[in-house]
Amino acid sequence: MTLVDSSRGILDCMQHVLRAREVDASDAQLWPLLGAPLRDNLAHFLPADQVASAAADYRAHYLEHAVEVTVAMPGAVELVDAIHAAGGTVLVVSAKHPVAVEAVLEHVGIRPDVVVGDLFAHDKAGPLREHAATAYVGDHVGDQQAAHAAGALAVGVTTGPHDAETLRDAGAQLVVGSLTELTGRVAELAG
Known part of the structure; x- marks a missing residue:
């Protein structure tokens, strides 16, 4: 959020990855986490054994869906x-x-x-x-x-x-x- 506004893409991708793992998170819950490392943010919502796969899913989804809204x-x-x-x-x-x-x-x-x-x-x-x-x-x-x-x-x-x-x-x-x-x-x- 310094050079680009990627917030909508980040929030959408986080919610997509979390919903796929049956976890709901609102924009209000996710917003304060923006800028911190992805795995740390995912660890707020997921068990440790799901974080790595969720991060990989997030990165793939980000390149397909978030770049265009940045x-x-x-x-x-x-x-x-x-x-x-x-x-x-x-x-x-x-x-x-x-x-x-x-x-x-x-x-x-x-x-x-x-x-x-x-x-x-x-x-x-x-x-x-x-x-x-x-x-x-x-x-x-x-x-x-x-x-x-x-x-x-x-x-x-x-x-x-x-x-x-x-x-x-x-x-x-x-x-x-x-x-x-x-x-x-x-x-x-x-x-």
Whole structure:
């Protein structure tokens, strides 16, 4: 929910996979989980012995049904273009599976330089350090933890499951309501 709004696809796929296992979950129950690792989210609803197969089913269903309903967040394409125009590198580090990340970014026309998937919270710091990220923008408390662990500017955006206060409490040094607020601030993100 930072560069793309994939919430409808995620919620639909989670509900599809859970219903197939005779578990009902509402959007309200699932929304706070967005951004966290898939297996962790499934484990809230399923016994441990069903999580791996449910994750595989989710990933297959996601590629068939969720990519097409994903849209770019307001300002995302422009922010990526501004970073590139300034000579910067766009690194996307996501909890999503890399194939899904690349599929949704291609669908919405966002062209990052590097995509890394299947990482959450502090684990995202490795690629951020490896690529010398100066700032990391994210909508989740785990993204703020990753930025701090990598020594990057922690930028929170309130387009996901966490509000400004929660993101600040998690260490966000800058909080914005949308990516459109960052396009003119690319030099600030460069450090």
